[in-house]
Amino acid sequence: MFPKSGNRFGVESMRKKGIHMNWTAIGSLSDIPRRGARCVATPRGKIAVFRTADDKVFAIDDHCPHKGGPLSQGIVHGAAVTCPLHNWVISLETGKALGADEGAVRTIPVKVEGERLFIALEALASRAA
């Protein structure tokens, strides 16, 4: 149904957890360059939406767990991004720092429906609450 979703938190697993998801359209896949990212502005700060070389899409808070660097500005490689400030490598799948560093950034559910991209806004609202 959503064949291109690259997020670990697929729609099915969300439903099983009983979380009501509210998907909000944010644009289309082609808005994001391959191996690149774009930002989505929200009341709680920016969300970085990434597109990998193989067209998987991930969303995480645009805020490195180390010193708050804008992850959306980093170099994307595989399913990871290197923070532009101090080169922490963050997994786009788990939000966790890779390698010797410790820390994590929140992941936000994404789905790709055809060309259209959606993020799970309820998750944002619940975070805001």
Next chain:
Amino acid sequence: MTEKLVIIGNGMAPGRMLEHLLEKAPGRYAVTIFNAEPRVNYDRIMLSPVLSGEKDYEEIIIHGDGWYIKHGITLYKGHKIVAIDRTAKTVTSDHGVTEPYDKLVIATGSVPFIIPVPGHNLPGVLTYRDLDDVRAMMLAAQSRAKAVVIGGGLLGLEAAAGLNAQGMDVTVLHVMPTLMERQLDPAAGYLLQRAVEERGIKVITKANTQAITGNGKVEQVELADGTIIPATLVVMAVGIRPNAALAKDAGIAVNRGIVVDAGMRSNDPDIYALGECAEVNGMVYGLVAPLYEMARVTASQLAGDETAAFVHSDTPTKLKVTGIELFSLGDFADGDDRQEIVLRDASAGVYKRLVLKDDRIIGTVLYGETADGAWFNDLKKKQTDISEMRDTLIFGQSYQGGAPLDPMAAVAALPDDAEICGCNGVCKSKITGAITAKGLTSLDDVRAHTKASASCGSCTGLVEKLMVLTLGDTYNPAAVQPMCSCTTLGHDEVRRLIKAKGLKTIPAVMQELEWKTSCGCAKCRPALNYYLVCDWPNEYADDYQSRFINERVHANIQKDGTYSVVPRMWGGVTNSSELRAIADVVDKFEIPMVKVTGGQRIDMLGIRKEDLPAVWADLGQAGFVSGHAYAKGLRTVKTCVGSDWCRFGTQDSTGFGVRIEKFMWGSWTPAKVKMAVSGCPRNCAEATCKDVGVICVESGYEIHFAGAAGLDIKGTEVLGLVKTEDEALEHIVALTQMYREQARYLERIYKWAKRIGIAEVKRQIMDDTSKRKAYYDRFVFSQKFAQVDPWSERVSGKDKHEFRPMASVGFAEAAE
């Protein structure tokens, strides 16, 4: 009394002979060499890597000028000997130099065989013999046109691969049904042909060249069957014959080559011959190992050891084409008294064949996997009875004695007298002995002391394993630091292979060089992107996503995610309207911080990313372009006020600084490049701690480089003094281009220069005019594609997605 030794020819064989002679009988002879080629002794085996672009001429020099001076040897470069007077005991060169000798060594080598077809003397028909041929081929290859190589033997295939690597469309014509038929059986020849064709080289076997035609120069090659192949370059590599004409004219006995006895002495007892021109026991030789053996014998004879004698031995053949593994040794013809063992692995592209006679190996052909070549060679040489291991023999040494050995154990298991380096005849114990006795710790040391791996280099892996075995963990064969964890290759190797294999995209590099990750990492991608930008300026499309954010948005990211913007102020010079424009921009965009930088310009800090294009638009209105303050590229050229204002100024340092900056802005470099021009030795522009600096003096411009004033602090080195501003610019540009082409990504000039040697930089930039000009030209060419103001591009809409959010969502929900 010192005897006079005259040597005709300065190839590898006489060079090696001299090394032995200087060791065995130092001071016995006053040595004079006549070299028809205008240069020192270099490694001819490595001409193929020079042709393919994998090595430079400088890297294949065996004896530099210093060596001859050190040993008091007189070397006449570019002197061809035209006559030997055996009665007067003198030789005479074409420049009229006559030199007496007590002993004469003829080492005139060989001449390439030219098929006497019509058109063989047209311009564009070359042979493949010396550096001049290689240079001519490389020149011809610049046209990227079509080339025909006549001859599918070792030399022909190496020439074809080299021309292919240089971007030519190459066809190989071979008269026999399979390639390299003298070294390979038909099965291996077929595999070789397939591998050659996979590289985009066309192969026509059973091809009889009938004529080379063209109007004043080569245009096509015609075969006997009527086939016509268009070509602007024809390389004849069909064989060589001993160059014995000079000896023959002097009345010395000549058959195919100059006839010598086992002591390398001709029928004139004071005249020796060695190398490809010599015929010993009815055989002439072309591979380096027997030639070096001749050198050893001749040197011993000249040192007074009359028992030294040349003994024939088979030499393995290897093809020096990157990516093709091929080994051939001895006799592999079929015969009733012979058996063979064959292993084929089609999927792995492996073919191995052993030819046995009376339970002994007499011939070996290995294709695709040649690691056991040394072991088979050893078994053959010692005539080892292999009947015990016949069943598993073909699987190689590691299968013998039960459990498979790892490659290290296989090397450990080699007997002490096993030959490791075939070119130089160096056995295992000589290497391990030298490592221990002389405390050698690097591959270069081992090469210097033992000669192992110093010629064709194909045994380098074996030598390195021996070093690990002897030195234990203290030797790290991967002393080459890999670029990153995505590869085992170091930066230098990657740069070399990008050129050699003509890799022009990041995916091509990763595929061909077997990257371990699917799309690299934040370390290797920017490096690869730079290498490709530098090496293929007109072909490579910059990979935006492989650039660090600063180079992607042409501003400097700050700790809070805002950016700083630094416009260019040429040479640090500004005026009221520029300053007014900056003031207006600061007010309009509420820029919180304005600061003067160390490079004589103005930095505006705290600009929001979304505002960048508008800031640039306003700055652009006032004539500003990007200062590249974020770039691994040319940053600033700092100046003092020079002769225009300063009472001490000797030249127009400001004007020259502006000129350099206007000439070089926009160029990408391995790491940032900061320059300065001071108008006098008081050096107010602090040029002596810059990457490149100029100190103007009354007599001209003193060029400095390799300074540092950052993590490290280091005064510059002096490159040299030139008279005019034009010359100074040419030298600086050439130096920068040399650095661009050779340095590792993120390596500043001072580190690069230390690594390759200050003297080497001086030699290439100050002394070698043609090299300097070539560097300069390549820089100028690449600037055509680099000098585009990135700010105005982005003001006109390029990468606009970068500067605005994709969407703004959730505000309504949050407001509830």
